[in-house]
Amino acid sequence: MPKVGIVMGSDSDMPVMAKAAEALDAFGIDYEMRIISAHREPEEFFSYAKEAEEKGYKVIIAGAGKAAHLPGMCAAIFPMPVIGIPMKTSDLGGVDSLYSIVQMPSGVPVATVAINGGQNAGILAAKILATGDNELLQKVKEYAVKQKESVMAKDDKLQKEGYHVFL
Ligand code: RP5
Numbered sequence: 211m212p213k214v215g216i217v218m219g220s221d222s223d224m225p226v227m228a229k230a231a232e233a234l235d236a237f238g239i240d241y242e243m244r245i246i247s248a249h250r251e252p253e254e255f256f257s258y259a260k261e262a263e264e265k266g267y268k269v270i271i272a273g274a275g276k277a278a279h280l281p282g283m284c285a286a287i288f289p290m291p292v293i294g295i296p297m298k299t300s301d302l303g304g305v306d307s308l309y310s311i312v313q314m315p316s317g318v319p320v321a322t323v324a325i326n327g328g329q330n331a332g333i334l335a336a337k338i339l340a341t342g343d344n345e346l347l348q349k350v351k352e353y354a355v356k357q358k359e360s361v362m363a364k365d366d367k368l369q370k371e372g373y374h375v376f377l
Contacts, residue, residue, distance in 0.1 A: 272293070273295035285314065
């Protein structure tokens with residue numbers, strides 16, 4: 211049973227949404243990925259959001275660009291956490307998406323990550339699920355340790371070989 215729903219407004223969002231999926235894969239978390247536009251197919255969207263709880267989702271990661279209503283509308287219907295990913299856009303650079311997603315009215319929160327922040331959305335979903343899953347919590351902790359070691363190794367290389375090796 212998928213624990214996370216990943217939904218995007220268009221296939222053009224896929225490169226960013228794939229980063230969320232990759233993060234969930236790294237933690238061994240099951241998810242279902244869908245392309246559903248709240249604007250272009252509202253009936254399909256409402257069915258998706260209404261059925262999400264009974265499908266077993268505990269978190270929805272929703273990505274959208276421009277007038278990005280998909281995450282907020284998921285949060286209006288789905289009773290558990292929704293993480294919104296604002297897409298970078300060609301005309302307004304993604305600030306349009308960011309403002310659309312982050313400026314939710316009081317009472318209907320969406321946890322918004324950075325513009326194109328697919329990876330962080332996946333990690334945040336893992337952390338939310340880890341609050342009730344000790345095995346997953348261990349994996350989240352191990353991930354942080356590996357990340358720290360990776361930065362330390364880069365600094366080590368810098369100290370030994372100089373900045374030229376990074377250019
Ligand atoms: C939104 O409109 C999608 O999430 C996408 O980011 C944006 C543009 O969609 P396309 O015109 O590329 O299909 O609904």
